Amino acid sequence: MREHLARNLRDGRFQALAGAAFLVVLALVLPAVPLTRTGVSVLAVVDITGSMNVRDYASADGKPASRLDTARGALRDLVTALPCGSQVALGLFTERRPFLLFTPIEVCADFAPLDGALAALDWRMAWEGDSRISAGLFRAAEMAASLDTDLLFVTDGQEAPPLPSTGGPRFEGKPGAVRGLIVGAGAYALSPIPRYNDRGREIGFYGSGDVQQENRFGPPPADAESREGYNPRNAPFGGVAATGNEHLSSVREPYLKTLAGETGLAYVHLEGPGGLAAPLRAAATPRPLPGRLDLRPVLGGAALALALAAFLFPMVRALPSGRARALTLKKA
């Protein structure tokens, strides 16, 4: 008896099956292993000024889509792509300041209201027409710091009115204190900006005379003296009306990159309604989130491999021997 038992215990297939049974017991009793995953906590500030209505993206069905539509799609995609436990706050930007709609909301449990709020983003929420990007960005960074989040600032970078020749305001915070991403929305080629009446209906596009082409506050630029009709007292900016392309819009990437460098944020161009999760996770502060690793599929997989080995082993071994027997038969 003992002899047989000892032989049975030495049998590889017995050991494989017993090992498989042991692993299944482990799978049934072991709790999930706690581990930390990295999530993000981010304040998304969306530019809702007029130039964001420019339709220079294509939607999935090939129709033109506005920058705001595309940014909205990208943010909704981002919320689904972030791991559970990540948090998103939402703000609007127009004029020269961000306006906080809500403090951070968790992206899984409270997904429905968060997604609904993102879907409702509209240029009609704007309270004023100016678009002083740098001022808005700097204040958005302060706001993100006060909420203890990172910043995601979506804009096309078009300042309205244009910056004076002396440049915009300086960033007074500490560069890199708030981490995050500036997202440049818009195509690289110039496109016309749609114009709306006071009832919100579209009535054509802005013409070159409808917008301020040059900022004539403050001291005149250095080249003013060479301009036609220049007079130091009566015409310090030259004698003719300013011309330019301020009524057309494209993404002002060099300007946004300068701002990104100044504030210590990363820059990424918005390519379509998605793809923000990877650059954001690269740029944002990693925040530890409690997660759980379920070991059962791993243990079950190992048990399955052992059990299959126990069944397949004789078949595999039978193959060459069977051939050998066939050969001997032939010889005979």
Place this chain on the structure above:
Amino acid sequence: MGGATPMEALSRFAVDTPLVLWLLPLALLPFRASAQRVVPVAALDAGPADPLSRAIGWALRIAGSLALAGLIVGIAGPYRRGETVTRTGIGAQVSILVDRSGSMNETFAGRQPSGAEESKAAASRRLLGDFVGSRAHDQFAVTAFSTAPMLVVPMTDRHEAVRAAIRAIDRPGLDYTNVARGLAMSLSQFGAQGGTVSRALLIVSDGAAVIDPRVQGTLRAEFAKIRPNLYWLFLRTKGSPSIADKPAGEDTPQAAPERHLDLFFKSLGTPYRAFEAEGPEAVAAAIRQIEALERDPIPYTEQRPRRDLSWVAFGVALLGLLVLVAGKLAEADVRRGRRGIPQAAEAPSERIAA
């Protein structure tokens, strides 16, 4: 649940990684191969028919099949889907319309808050935050307005998200008070469905504005359609005119916007109450009253979590494996050992299983 057809009941089962289920044909392997030792016997027909051996052989095959199938299903991660159950509780749909104009950041005395003083926005943030979530089945929507209306959070029963929106209302406000468009948007938050639900529109503002006569008609029609209970929480700054005050001069909407907004609300024909609060205590009292008034049945959805079923699959696999292990332990070799006869009697299975 009780009335669910078998198909519906079946459709509630699902797995995490369905691709793994393609391995399931492997569970037929035990009918083709055996884990038992192969014992050459000169002629099986020489032995008598043995029903017990046959039964043990089939038991081992079935156990092997169950073990493999259980493991494969277990790895795929089976679960029963969570479900949404609609029940009836006590509560209301509340659409909150918050004034975010700059003056909300001043105190009730009309000053910039200093020290322990609380601005109107901070007081309403604190008190509304307590209101949201004090009853489990209320649904809330938040709309903000200054010059333009802003949809902050759509109608939801996720109170944490609503509180996140309420927490933002003492941030610096914007310019003007344009109440008409704010009203239109907060009415649209109720949505189309649900005629029996108690609906309340709560306006929190510290001032009023003239409603354009052209818009008044549209608003009237919307109010008549949705018929919400209307509450106006008027955070009055000390010294500024009350809702009831008649101006000394001409009684026009421009001269006394608060009074005329009140008159407009009264003329709507929906249940309406105005609360004039001159301090945080009065705001708290008003909110308590609204809470007491809005006590009607409301259908709410409850999310039942999904239930993990891996343990069932692994349990079946374990049973099968234990039978196989027992089969392996009971093996005996007829040819080996001198005590061949008792072994053969003891373990008749291997001849069949081989």
